[in-house]
Amino acid sequence: MGVGINTLPHAIKELADIDAVASLPGFEEAGFDTAQAVLEEAAKFNEGVLAPLNWEGDKNPSSWKDGAVTTTPGFKQAFKEFGEG
Known part of the structure; x- marks a missing residue:
């Protein structure tokens, strides 16, 4: 069972202490x-x-x-899209 997206904000805010990260020089927008x-x-x-x-x-x-290597159809395009953001 994976971690749901609804549980991640708590982990980012509390466990990773994102506010402390954002207080570091160069990370103000993080x-x-x-x-x-x-x-x-x-x-x-x-x-x-x-x-x-x-x-x-x-x-x-x-x-x-x-x-x-022959990739699964669609994988090449998916990774291209990922790289393009």
Whole structure:
């Protein structure tokens, strides 16, 4: 069972002490609101791009043949989108 997005804000605020991090020089914008926005966007990307690939990955897993990797259909595009932000 994974950690739900609703439990992460508490961990960021209390356990990681995000306010202390944001008080460090150069990290002033790394506060709770920024962390929350990153979590929300990561959840959207996971739900909209990565999660739908799970079934495809089960049916057509990546493979290694003759010195080359063939990835599951859709994985290359998903990682490209991830890199583009």
